[in-house]
Every structure is written in structure tokens, then in C-alpha cells.
Amino acid sequence: MSAGAPPVAPILQALFSHWRRHPVQLIALVVGLAVATALWSGVQALNAEARASYDAAAEQVGGGVARLVPTDGRTLDQADWVALRRAGWPVSPLVEGDVTLSGETLRLTGLEPLSLPQMTGLDLGGGPGSDQTTGGDGDGGGFAAFVLPPFQTLAAPETLRRLSLRAGDRPVLQDGARLPPLVSAPGIGAGVLVVDVGVAQRALGLEDRLTALALSPDGRPREALATVTGPRLKRVEPERPGDLDRLTRSFHMNLTAFGLLSFTVGLFIVHAAIGLAFEQRRGMFRTLRATGVSARRLSLALMAEILVLATASGALGLVGGYLVAAALLPDVAASLGGLYGAEVPGALALRPSWFLAGLAMAILGALVAAGQSLWRAATMPVLASAMPEAWAASQRRWLRRQGLLAAGVVALGLMLHAFGGALFGGLVAGFGMLAAMVIAAALMLPVVLSVALFFAETQARPGLMRWFWADGRQQLSGLSLALMALLLALAVNVGVGTMVGSFRLTFTTWLEDRLAADAYFRASDARQADAILAALESDPGVARVLPNWRTETRVEGWPTEVYGFADDPLYRGRWPLLDTVDAPWDLIAAGEGLLVSEQMAYRLDLAPGQRLTVPGALGDWTGTIAGIYADYGNPKGQIRVDVDRLSALFPDVERLAFGLLTVEGERARVVDMLATRFGLGPDQLRDQAGIRALSLSIFDRTFVVTAALNTLTLGVAGIALLTSLVTLSGLRLPQLAPVWAVGLTRRSLGIMELWRMMALALATAVLALPLGLGIAWLLVAVINVEAFGWRLPLHLFPADWARLAALAVLVAALATLQPMARLMRMAPARLIAVFAAAR
């Protein structure tokens, strides 16, 4: 007889037979893991899509290299390019402008591929003389086809899809100009059309003109720039690769944190289902051990079982994740576009790495959720204990363990608070603290509920009501995981809701103050600006015209917008300042002071009264910080100086943007005059209400995703509750049958189950409130400050809390309906079976 290990097939067959007999448990496990994987992988798909588009943008034509641009902000003569090439400058001509196609504004980029391939990410395939294909899908015909008639228009497949165009089509622009045939080119950024430079010049009406020269880092010019072109051109360093990534990092981190939370809540379901299956199979494990299956072999078989279930559920979850991501992507894309100017395609691409990572996460999650059960199976003695564990003693031990664990997590959170910032960076430490707070609260929940139920029990009249509460306490160990999931979902809802609500309230008030002028306009060029100013000066309906000029620089390495504004009572009276020196406006008007945005002050640790050096076009200038102002929603740093100081610092600053104050009742007429007489389009002329509406719509879309994930998490908690109750309902018969036997109807028992569950949900909602407010505080006072650099006043929304508590009770009631109905309809024989040793 062989002394080898027993074959694994019969063991697996025995293990899987459990799931055949308990399909509801199997469904709970699969649904839990699939939902957890779906939410996690959905968020990851969104992040991956956005990051891919940032990478595409960074590698885009003419991006990533320094440029020479006209100092007057207009266009440059093509002759300058020729002169620079002759002087050894490794420059390549670029013509860029916005075009309208099928009602959408697209970026048209014209380039000269002879010199460009060496300096940018665009690969047209092989260079001159080559007949290799372009960066397109193979239908392009290569370099020659791009530069020779009929030319080509390269566009990302996503752009083509969005415009309902196909490769080979010749798009007609809104102004009637016809572009060369389209070629699908995956390497091109979304919303960008790439053509030969000559084609772009004709399409944009810029014959013999260029908008910039791309400058290769290689090559040694023989002559200085000023010697060749005079002061007409200036060198602009490229956006640092990763600037967009850096700016959007916190946005993605927020999404990831939410995804992780949803995943965790989903794992509660898995843990509950696997734990229950373990308990129910305890006898089977003992039999297997007694018949010669070693503990190791049993553990391996259990592991294999988990892997099979996790892989199947994970695959199902990935399908769900794709659907979640596809549904949320348009809002994420709109948010990223509105907040950071990032172009993210509106359609989702399937990436193998995403699929594998999602599956790995599902398996890892399942193993974590099953860890306790696997360990117990591995260490379980073959013989059953003669004395079954006493409920009261095990309850006490379990609660003590939970309490100790919670205390440990709290200690970890405090350590993170003290040292986390220095070790991991403020944002990671902030999220770590958030996680510690949430986990500690979840662990404490059963302890607190047990105390509350015990109190209710002692206060209740002996008899039915006392049993009602005592039974609730006994149910607690089985329900605690689901209630923890509910607590997390509710607390995050309260926390994020409070944060978003506070933000919206603050943002709305701030917009009111900030958008002080009646309208804002931006002229196309200096000539038009002069004409408009002249017209407005003679218009009796115009009260004042305030310059609002802007340029960009880097202050201590941080991308910074520099605005120039006039000394005006409007600003003195309404501009919202968070902190100031004495008489800040006088300091600014004297050209000595500057205002700094809150996020910039936070990042560079600046305070009013300090001196700050601003790099200008003609050298540095150091001014005194007169005040700090809120600048919500802006990822870049921002400073504001007097308009004359700006002109001195940046003599070539565009003087095209202005705010307009009108005489009462004249606004509509003046705005209308500007639109009709000067042809200012909607992107050049906006009234205050329009800007406010636009800003609020961007704001709201930003939090659409948050709201969706909030709701989904609450839904997952509801499923966790349902699966726990369904699986517990069978186990609870020994507790319910005696009460039924002494004279309570199944209906009364069912209704009491409903009331008890609603009471537990309400208690959980009440406990979720302080936790949610703690989360809100952490989000507003730590994470927001670290991520965005601004801090908000915290507003409270009790009506929302009441609504959420009602929702929690409703979710609990809905989750209880099925088990309740089952109990009410249960055949008496099943209850009798509890008593009947023999029939």
C-alpha cells in the first residue's frame, strides 16, 4: 500500500460539495469579490486611462522641448526660422492654432518632419525617402505621404471616433477650409490634429507665419539668438515632463483611496462568506483529517479552492470594473479637463496590465479575507473539543481582542500623525491616518454596539424585550463585519459629503467675491485690444475697465501664474484675503507688495510680511507678501502684483485681458456691443454669471465620480448586510426555535428581526456620524491642504446626516426583508428539527 499523500481530487470534491449545497453562500462570495474587484479595477482603469493620456500629451509633437516664441505673443516670420537654421540653430517650425470641426474645438498642429523627428516623440517612420508607414495604423504611406500632396491629417483613433470620422475622410473645418485625408495615429494626443506645416499655415490663415520654433537640445548655434532675430524671439523652457502628472496626482490619489475603500468593503462580504463556510465545514475538516488528510494537504486544498473561486469572481469583477470605468470616464475626463486642462479621451482602452493587476488584486484580496479561516483550518485539532466554547466567554474574548486591535491601530495612526509626514510625505501620511482612523473605528464598532445593547438589555423589561436586545448582542459577532462595512460606507459618505458641501459653500461665496467685475473679455491681439479700450472709454455705459494681464513663470521651481491688476476700490472692497499685513492694498499699489495664493503660500511656506523673489523676463524682482488669498481649484501657484509692476517685470506681457465694470443696467448692452462690434466669441467674452455657472459646473462634475463611488460603496455595504443576514438566518434557528416554541409566531419573530436590524443600522449610523466628521476634518485640514494647498472652513449639514441615517435604516430593512420573509414562511418542520433528536 502506498504511503504517499492522498489524491487531491476527492478532497477538492468534498470541499466544493459544500458550495453545491449552499449556493447562497457561494453567490455571496462571488458577488462580494466581484463587486470589490469591479470597484477597485474600475478606478484603476480610470487612472490608467488618464495617465496614458498625460504620457501621450508629454510625448506630443513639439512638447517636451524648449521653444522659441515671439516676445509680443503674436506670430513670427518664417524668415526668422530660415535665418536661425543658417546660424546653426537646431530649430523646427511649428504652427499651432484652434480649429472647429463638427462643433468641437481641436488643436491643429503644423510641423516640418524633416527636422522634428529628432526632437520629439512623433515617429513618422523612417524619415525622408523612406516609404515606411507613419505613426498611423499602416494606411498612411509614410513620411512622403505626410509631406507631399494630398498630404495627411494625423489624429488619434479616439479623436476620429469622437468626431464620427474615418481614416481617409477629408474633414471640413467650420470656416470651410478642407484638411488633408485623415490617418489614424495612436501616438497623437486626444483632441489634436497634426498636419504638415504648410497645410496648417493655410488652414489657420498664417501664410509665411509661424507660431513657434521647436528647439532641439542637441546642436551648437554659432550665433546668439538676439544677434540673429533681435528681441523678436524668446526662449521658453518646456513644461517639465510630469508637471501634469504632479498636478493631477492628488486627484488620482483620491480616486485610488476610494477604490481601495470600496475594495475593502467588498472584502468584508468575502470574509463573512468564507468564515461561515469554514464554520459549517468544521466537521468535514475533522473527518478529512481523521481519514488521513494532513493539515498541510487540507490547507493546500483550501488554498486551491480559494484560488479557483477568486479567479472566477475576479474575472467577473473585471467585466464590472470595465463597465464602471466606462460609465465614469466622461465625468473624470471633464473634471481633469476643467481643473488641469488635461485632455483625456472619453473612451476606455483595455490594457493587459490592468487585467492582470485586477485579477491579482482579487486573488490577493480573497487570500487576505480567507487568511483567518485558512489559519484555523491548518491549526485545528483533529478531535473536537469536549466542551463547546461558551458563548459569553468567547464573546468577551472576541470583544477584548477587537478593542486591543483598535487601540493598536489608533497608536499607529498617532505615530503617523507625529512622524508620517517626514517619513512618507504629508499626503501619504494623511491617507494613512485616515485609514487608521477608519479601521480603528470599524474594529471598535462591535465593542461599542455590544455595550449599547447590553445597556438596552438591562434597561428593558425582563421577558420579550430583554430577549430582543440580548439576542441582538448574540447576533453581533455574526453581523459585525457587515455592520463595519456599513459604518465605513456611512462614515465616508458623511465625511466626503461634509467636505464637498463645505467646499461648495465656500467656493460659491468665494466666486461671488472673486468675480467682482460684470464681465471679462480677452482681445485677439494688441490692435484689437486698443480698439476695444478706445470704444469702451467713450461709452457712457462703462464705469471702469480693469486690466487682468497674465503671464507665467516659475517661483522656486513651482509653475506660477503672475497676474497684474489695477489698484481699484473693487478689489480693495471685495477681494477675499485670508491673511494680510497692515494696509496690503497700499503696499501693492506702491509696486512693493504682492499677493500670493493660499496653495502657493502653503507649498513654499510663505506668510504675509515675508519677501519673495519673482523671476521676471528682465531679471528677478523681490517684493513683500502683502496678503494670502484663496484660489480654489487652481493646481498652479499664483501671485498678483500691481499692473505696472507686472509690466516692469514682463515688458512683453500680453495686454489683452480686462475686467469690465458697467453702469447699472448697461451691462447687457455693453457686452452685446463687444460681441457684435469686435466679433468676440464666447471664449473671449464672458459675463460674470457665465463664468460662475461654468466654474460651478466644473466643480460639480469633479465630484460626480466621488458621489458615484459613495453610492456604490453604500450599495456594497447593503449587499454585505444582506449576505450576512441570509447566511446567518440558517445558523440562528437554534436561537429562534425555543422562542417560537414558547409562543411567539414566526411572523412576530420575523418582525422582531427587522426591528432589531433597523435598530442596529440606526446605531451604526449614529456612530458613523462622529467618524464621518473626523474623516471630513482629516480631508479638509490635512489631505486637502497637502494635496491642493488650500484649507476650507468646515460646514455642517445635519439634514444630510438625517437623510443618510434614514437611508442606512432603509438599506438594513431591505437587506432584512428576504431573511425575514424566509423566517415567516419557514416550514415549522425546520424549526421543530432543532428540537427533534428523533422522530
Add this chain to the structure above:
Amino acid sequence: MTATAERRAEQDDPTGTDPAAGAFLSLDGVHKAYPTPTGSLDVLAGVDLMLERGRSVALTGESGSGKSTLLHLIAGLDTVDAGRIVLDGADIAAMREPERAEMRRASLGIVFQQFNLIPSLTIADNLSFQARLADRYDAYWCEQLAVRLGLSAALDRYPEQLSGGQQQRLAIGRALAARPSLLLADEPTGNLDETTADAVMALALELVAETGCAFLMVTHSTALAERLDRRVHLRGGRLTARPTPA
């Protein structure tokens, strides 16, 4: 008629019919069948039985003979397929579930082999549970019961902290706390050793006599059955006066 002669006469008549005494519990042609994969299994095929207040009857039978089923039908935990079960003038078979539940609360005490105490309640709360449910809680009587059952020192403990004998005494106490008219017991000493079983049974019979309730006990034990007023045997779905050789 002497008491012995009376008992003998009753034992000869399995239904226990005594035209002179008004029956508190009467079963008339009770049928019960259960579906099985091979067809319907007739567990009870026309059971007749009568029991007066203050009297006790032991129900014996082989495993699977339908003893517990009969007890469950009398308790209103299950419903008959045919026949009548009349308790204190009311036909249980005709009652709806809420009425049966009320009947259990008000008139019955049930003791199970597995004790079936409520693990989340203390001994004191378990003891008084049904009495409170029936709104017949009598603190003095519960105290007395606790003393008589030897549980007064353990009232704040939980059932699992008691020995098997103590748990069964508690189950009997719970059943009697509401002063039921009929006490039903299903193998009440089946999980106890002989000495403990004897002590528990003696106490139960003493309390039954004190409360004056009728008592029907399902048991395998001939010795226990002998301690009751009457003994009926269930075989082939019907009651006989005494066991017959198989």
C-alpha cells in the same frame, strides 16, 4: 375502584378514556405523514388519546415511531393531516398559527431533550421568560422555583455555564414558571446520566404535582415511564397500552 385497579384499567385502554372524568387533552384519529423520496411515510395513523388535568402519561416507542411528532402536534408546533387535537375544549388543528402560539404561551410548558434554553439570556431571565411572555410572571413563584431547582446561586450566569443537569432543571423551571395546564416533555433526561436523570425527574414530578398540570412525557426509559400515572406505547402509527414484542 382502588387506585391500582384504576391505573390497571387505564393501562388496558390505550386512549385512557375515562367517561367519568372530563378530558383536558383529547386526540381523536390523528394522522400525520411526511413525504420521502420513496413516497409518503405515515408516521401517525389514527392516534387516540385522552389526558385529564393533574394526570401524567408516558409515551414510549421505538426510535422513529413518531413520539416526538405526536408531541409536536399536541404543542401546535406542527399541524395534523387528519384528526382532532382538543386542548381544554379548543381544537388545535383548527387554530391558525397566532392562536396556536397564544395557546403555547398561555397553556403549555415544553421541555426538550436538548434543553433549548436561550443562550443570550441569564438564568433568571430564562427562568421567567415564558411567564413574562404569557403575562403571568410571579416573582415569588420564580424565586421558589429557582430554590427548588437549586439554581438560586446561579441566576446571573448564562446557560452554557451550567452543567447538563442544571440546564435541564432550568428548562423544566422555565416550562413551569407560567403554571401551564399541560407540560410536554420530549426525552427530558435523554442527555443526562442515570443519577442526574433520576433527580431531575423526581423534581419535575414533584413540581407537576404541586402545580396540578397534566403531564405528557416522551421517553425511551421504561423506568421513567413507570413513574408516571399511565404509559402508552406508539407502534405502527397507533397507540397501544403496553409494548408488544416486535
